[in-house]
Amino acid sequence: MVGCWFQRAVRAGRIIACAALLAGCAQAIHNEPINQPLAAGAKPSVDLGRDVDTYFDDTVIALSFSGGGMRAAAFSYGVLTGFDETQVRTAARSMSLLDRIDFVTGVSGGSVLAAYYGLKKRKALSDFKQRFLLRNAEEGLQTELSLMNVARGLQGGVNDTTQFPQWLDENLLDHATFKTLLFQRRPTVWINASDIYNRTPFVFGRTTFGALCSDLSTYPVSLAVAASAAVPVVFAPVVIQNYPGGCPIPLPSWVQQVRNSVSASPLLKLYADALQRYHDGEVRYVKLLDGGLVDNYGLAAFTVARLVADTPYAPLEPEEGVKLRRLLFLVVDSGRAPSGGWVQTVEGPTGVNLITAASDTATESGAVGSYSAFADTMNRWQDLLIKWRCNLSPAERHRFGAPTGWNCRDVRLYLARLSFDQLGPERAAALNTIETRFKLPPDQVDLLINAGRDALKTNPVFRSFLKSLGAPPPRETPVASPAEGALEAEAQAQ
Numbered sequence: 001m002v003g004c005w006f007q008r009a010v011r012a013g014r015i016i017a018c019a020a021l022l023a024g025c026a027q028a029i030h031n032e033p034i035n036q037p038l039a040a041g042a043k044p045s046v047d048l049g050r051d052v053d054t055y056f057d058d059t060v061i062a063l064s065f066s067g068g069g070m071r072a073a074a075f076s077y078g079v080l081t082g083f084d085e086t087q088v089r090t091a092a093r094s095m096s097l098l099d100r101i102d103f104v105t106g107v108s109g110g111s112v113l114a115a116y117y118g119l120k121k122r123k124a125l126s127d128f129k130q131r132f133l134l135r136n137a138e139e140g141l142q143t144e145l146s147l148m149n150v151a152r153g154l155q156g157g158v159n160d161t162t163q164f165p166q167w168l169d170e171n172l173l174d175h176a177t178f179k180t181l182l183f184q185r186r187p188t189v190w191i192n193a194s195d196i197y198n199r200t201p202f203v204f205g206r207t208t209f210g211a212l213c214s215d216l217s218t219y220p221v222s223l224a225v226a227a228s229a230a231v232p233v234v235f236a237p238v239v240i241q242n243y244p245g246g247c248p249i250p251l252p253s254w255v256q257q258v259r260n261s262v263s264a265s266p267l268l269k270l271y272a273d274a275l276q277r278y279h280d281g282e283v284r285y286v287k288l289l290d291g292g293l294v295d296n297y298g299l300a301a302f303t304v305a306r307l308v309a310d311t312p313y314a315p316l317e318p319e320e321g322v323k324l325r326r327l328l329f330l331v332v333d334s335g336r337a338p339s340g341g342w343v344q345t346v347e348g349p350t351g352v353n354l355i356t357a358a359s360d361t362a363t364e365s366g367a368v369g370s371y372s373a374f375a376d377t378m379n380r381w382q383d384l385l386i387k388w389r390c391n392l393s394p395a396e397r398h399r400f401g402a403p404t405g406w407n408c409r410d411v412r413l414y415l416a417r418l419s420f421d422q423l424g425p426e427r428a429a430a431l432n433t434i435e436t437r438f439k440l441p442p443d444q445v446d447l448l449i450n451a452g453r454d455a456l457k458t459n460p461v462f463r464s465f466l467k468s469l470g471a472p473p474p475r476e477t478p479v480a481s482p483a484e485g486a487l488e489a490e491a492q493a494q
């Protein structure tokens with residue numbers, strides 16, 4: 001036993017030594033920042049959550065697409081398909097619920113769909129499957145395990161920031177910049193990465209770029225998506241340059257208030273500290289990796305928007321706070337359940353399994369914490385909003401546009417998570433066998449799309465939300481497809 005262990009140690013030492021020697025010969029990774037400084041006459045940034053003048057009625061719908069590679073993109077695409085198949089009536093006509101989505105936030109694989117839907121709206125449903133889900137988005141990437149790739153990993157990352165963004169631009173995003181996303185009515189789109197120095201979410205929004213004195217409107221959407229999906233070592237960090245000194249945009253007033261507060265939440269404190277470091281020039285270059293490292297659900301932007309609010313109705317305007325009746329927030333969670341046979345033996349995990357297990361542990365535990373914090377924040381907001389509405393004077397109600405017969409307590413926030421485990425043990429087992437990568441077989445893509453559609457339509461919170469709107473319940477898919485049955489059988493056999 002000792003001899004066997006010694007042989008393995010010698011082999012591992014040789015591999016590491018060879019990789020270290022190759023690292024000395026390998027060309028260093030250079031990810032040159034391409035973000036531009038703000039113009040001298042730039043205007044102050046708007047508050048978090050108000051990057052776009054969103055058309056507002058009495059119903060707000062927000063979606064969060066989690067990380068998980070193409071698995072996440074396909075599952076979330078199925079949810080959007082379910083929205084498109086759900087009809088609701090307005091005062092004038094019947095329309096698809098897809099056209100009522102106000103906010104979308106995405107992380108890693110989920111950010112690909114979030115960006116594409118934000119750019120193309122409902123047209124995204126017509127070709128996203130062909131342009132992305134059925135393609136090999138890993139072509140051009142170095143994915144094999146080799147000594148040279150280990151050496152490149154030791155230099156900063158196996159793949160730099162040219163391959164994946166270039167593929168996205170040429171095959172999906174058509175070289176779009178944030179200018180297209182910033183000046184539209186709906187939906188507001190947030191792409192989320194991780195600032196690995198400040199250990200905080202990095203939201204591609206005007207507040208963050210304003211603190212860096214940089215122009216978000218000229219930044220490529222493909223680079224933001226690549227940063228959101230940049231798995232450590234597999235990808236080198238995406239780099240954003242800071243432009244401090246003479247910045248035309250001051251920090252929001254809440255940043256200093258939060259930094260001086262002893263009772264501020266840890267999430268808010270970290271985010272405020274990072275913004276201050278950007279603005280003061282303490283950080284010359286921001287290094288970004290996979291958004292799932294700190295917030296796999298992409299909830300930070302929404303949570304911070306409410307935590308920094310100094311009114312009961314913010315981030316809404318008072319007229320919107322009076323008008324609001326229903327808010328639906330769905331977290332589309334494509335994370336997998338624990339897997340691997342190493343829990344049945346004393347040995348292990350080792351190698352890739354050890355790295356994967358550690359990464360999954362950090363990602364999932366962080367996601368659970370962010371979801372719980374977000375749920376608490378939203379529940380408190382609902383209570384504060386109702387209390388504020390019910391204490392309005394008749395004159396204030398009239399000024400803010402309260403209609404005849406208005407009920408101050410008629411406000412309800414619907415929050416739910418859509419995940420594999422809600423589809424039954426057999427189906428969840430099949431979904432959990434699907435790898436986290438950017439290349440999947442067509443049958444697995446179809447399995448995920450159907451799962452996303454069914455997860456939405458069977459979700460009790462979503463069905464309750466539809467009932468509150470007077471809409472009929474969505475029709476459920478009663479029978480699994482042949483592809484689903486085959487994968488379920490394969491999962492059971494394993």
